Amino acid sequence: MREPDVPQAHSTAALTTAPPALRRGACPSLDEPMQTGDGLLARLRIPGDHLTPRRLQAIAETAARYGNGQLEITARGNLQARGLTHQTAPRFAEAIETIVPIERGLVVETPPLAGIDPLERADPRPLASAIRARSVAGLGPKVTVIVDGGGQIDLVALGADIRFSAISPDHWQLSVANTPVGSVATASAAAAAEAILTLIAAHGEAARGRDLPPEVLRQAVAAHLTGTASPSPRPATSAIGEFTLDQGFAAGIALPFGSIDSDSLIALARSALVLGITDLRLAPHHALLALAADPAMLAAWIEAAANLGFITAPTDPRGAVSACIGSEGCASGHLAARSLAAGLSEHHRDLLDGSITLHVSGCAKGCAHPRAAALTLVGAEDNCALVLNGLAGDMPLAEIASARMESALTRLTRQRLPGETTAACLTRLGASTIAGLFRQE
Template identity: 40%
Template structure:
């Protein structure tokens, strides 16, 4: 039976949601919801990698009863419920417990969404993730770690986590003498700093050593604060001895949206438009999927869901159903290239309506959204939807919507327009990309060739 309610400490003298919320940098959970413009937000991390359609129906019902009915799946594949109130958070927790939906607590240890069923994976990452969670939970003395700390255990496969940034990461590889893990800190599979390449049996102990190093640095330390050279010396473990067969630079990840052949059956990936849906749409979708034969739905990075158990003949009806309920069903959906936060419609800090701006961008500049570059639309400089740099970031400020290029939302801006001049600004940027684009070129290549200053000039031209 579910444990979240009691384990969260609610009702046992723990801080109230109000007291626990609003910690800057904290991860919103049932025990510590985050206050946003539309009330309290909680992030749910179920203990099971997949839930049934009925579980999602229960979540949708609870989100409508206790929140404002808005439900999100984040870029990292986390489920969020918005618009809760102080008095409804504990009711949500009780409802989840009653529905048998147990939640994970503590450090986020993330695995590929098709773990255990993907014929292309190197190894099922879930048992390793469970072992890491157990080692952290059982550590004495208890470890004091940053609330947003994340560990990625990347077992590879079709939807691997090579593009997900983590404080600590384990990337599986194959060597002539078996499985090995590359342990690295502070980045995605390309950018993280390598600490060690270890035989399978040494990896979990190595992760604990890295975690202890973070604990020693203090409760706000992150992977970027670690010195990989010192860690290497501390570990003193023999590196993997076999010839490495495949750990080279990972290929760009596939979109979860679409069909993925498994050992048995096919997974159908569907996306939440800009990462958000309503309780009504989610409930209707899950009811329909269940009737079509779906038995499990997994949360997936890139704001999507993976539906398992559908017979091949039920794929088309499932895709049509998802489309009717406002979900994205194409991997090349232009909106996939845009990372959007709640904005003014869902967050008190938002300076403009980010989702309306995203719709405008899709309408005015589809050529820009071919998937070769990311556009980030952020209601303010905090950049919640995409903490990394993006090719183009539109960031809300008191004076309008500013632009950063190949930078993060909080970085220096290069041009600004007022909210109501945004459509015209998008048109000008689209026009210059279209005009300068050479045959067969992706938007990113054109963008790099013409340079940031030309893009900034087009964005702001005539709108002082």
């Protein structure tokens, strides 16, 4: 189903029923905005991740009017607007409500091509809807359920409190946090999810799936299990590229470092309109998909996206780099993270061969990549710190001036043997040798 270009009437009751903290501070109709170094950040949960080009253009124009015009697609495929203030955020929220409905309640995620992907083992949408319908009070806002049909674009790389991975149309593999639990029949999967969510809620609003004692969890879902845990690991898929659907085709691009300015996003939406593309979908890993019956339309859209600076190829080295806005837009940043990341992506393509992730963070909070990365560069007051296989806030392996980072990475690249991946090179060298390469004058 495609969205209509003209939004349907949508209730703004949330504007008057929001908690007092929201009414004081900002975006009562959206997810509670977060204070960042460049103002308030508002996250928009779009139902089904579906947008028309007109709606995307209107959102970008609204973000420029009430914020700083910087938009992001998150690793989970949510749209974010930056640079709002306590004065403009409520007006932004009201304007967004006239453009597109905003999803609230329990976060239940499905892949962006759910239900139209010929390679998925099961359509995850009915189960996702059944789980949403089972309301459980007392859950924290970060509790997330993933229902993954296992198609061309999966959600393997995303964390979840509860995960259902399709085995077949009739059975799902159930995991809680990182613990495989067992298989469940489709008919009882929503009840199993409700039982687990009830347990999480009983531990308080700060509780997550990882906090559940294993013996309590197993007892709660024992009646729903049809088999033992049998996880089948698979590499995470990319949303960048071309995909064949049940009817038609899709093409995916990504935002460089997860962020783009409103003018570029408006231009991209307009190009879709001109080409006759009516269906856009937010996707995980900072991506955006366009759907069309004619692949030639999608090829032209991809070309337009490339000209606007979007990532259009899975081999683009920027796809292996995470970077926050840094000192260019955040008071907490000690490093112009995205400018540095752009330069490193351009000059060190050999190093960024797809076997490692590079995280460039303006400070030790590591907002752009809250997971471990092979290499993390962290801005500090007087220099730049290197963290190996860790988080931005971990103990650094070495510290050097940011101006020397280019030469340090060049020295590291020269250590690679013919045919060796960067990941293999880092493992072979070890921490002490890598630290020496970075400290070398």
